[in-house]
Amino acid sequence: MKKVISMIVAIAMLVTMFSTVINLGTAFAAQDYETVAFSYEDQASNANASNGGYSKSIPAGVLGWAKYGYDNAIAQMENAGITSFAPTSASTGFTVNFDSVAGKSGDTITVPINLVNVPSVGISTANMTIEYDATKLKYVSYEAGSIITNAATNFEINQPSDGTLKVLFLDYTMKTQAIKSDGVFASLKFEVISSATSSTTISVSKSTFGDNNMSGLAATVNNGAISLNGGNVVTTPSPTQTPVITATAVPTSVPTEFTAYIDSVAGKSGETITVPVNLAKVPTVGISTGDMTITYDSTKLEYVGYEAGSIVTNAATNLEINKESDGKLRVLFLDYTMKTQAIKADGVFASLKFKVNTTSDVSTKVTIAKATFGDNELNGLPVKFAEGVITLNGGGVITTPVSTPVNTPVVPTPTKTIIATEFTAHIDSVEGKSGETIAVPVNLVKVPSVGISTGDMTITYDSTKLEYVGYEAGSIVTNAATNLEINKESDGKLRVLFLDYTMKTQAI
Structure with missing residues (x-):
């Protein structure tokens, strides 16, 4: 008997019969370090x-x-005696540039580190010691740059002491993930803690770079000059970039039990603000799974992206945030090892970035609409929520966005089905006309008697003919709001994730 796992909804741009290619993946994949x-x-x-x-x-x-x-x-x-690499060839102009930027007391400034004229052999390893004046700047965090592949594995910046940062890049494959292009290597974030009108320098006290044979690569380093509160500086040869200002958080009450809460911040029209999502009083057993729906007023805020928080390990694998629709974000955390990468400490879970797109003096809220958390045995962890208030252009009355009604799709009768002799995932063939909204069922046949507790699928379609609209969970999925998620990774590509969060009673 055919069972429907979900209904993929799309608009047929042309009158056509179509089929879709399905690539089955697996959940709980983790690198064996x-x-x-x-x-x-x-x-x-x-x-x-x-x-x-x-x-x-x-x-x-x-x-x-x-x-x-x-x-x-x-x-x-x-x-091992590898404190530096002796360059094996003459320099080709390879340069490390720290951008010169400006900030005021209380601002969080971003200082990009750029690599210019990267050697054609590529950079497979790098080690830098960066120094700054800790009486004027407070180190906050970093972001890996766009030229780094697999940053969660290959890149790390640590602060051994106030005023000193250690940077380590290493292509773990020693083959395929070397840095081969010019661009941003990393972006350092500092809070300006000095109110004096002055300037300061971010400098490199020592550095080594090497290719995949550990042959040294000569590099010229240009330090960055930081103007504080209007101070004069001498700029470096690299172009100055406008820093992203992180809005100052409004203090919140101290939680007494496990709580997920959103910081209250402020911003002005055109600014990109950062809204931290925090976890406090994390249970000692740790958090192995988390699923949150976060809502915001899309008439005032435009979602830009996110950064994983410091308490999330191996975020590239374990954390994902997707915009389900304007005004609605879906957050999924899963320790894929189910052993070693659970969240064990209080702190920032994720930082959401929004652009302020209103000029009105108003306030709005970013809210956790619902959330589910579990330990490594998938036992539920009770949690309290606290919303964040966003003060825009000086503040004002908080308004609630008006919801837009959603049209109900036309569900055509499938033109054919298949008879399977073994466990099979198949997509029905259907018909539609230009302008219609059609539903395309995704079916599971010959489901194993042990049940299905996890599923991960990538579904592709021709985006020149079909526009993805949304989905409905099928009748065989229990507790779909928690256990099933479908996101559009790009035009023509959908990612389907099913996980029985109980790992006991809600398998297919």
């Missing part, structure tokens, strides 16, 4: 046996980072 570490360790041991030291093809940074973690990675490199 321990295997990688021991693989490198074995190779390094062999190199030691033959050469009396680390082989250049097995950098100590790999062994140090993979086996011991970032905190000891630099020490491992230094212990």
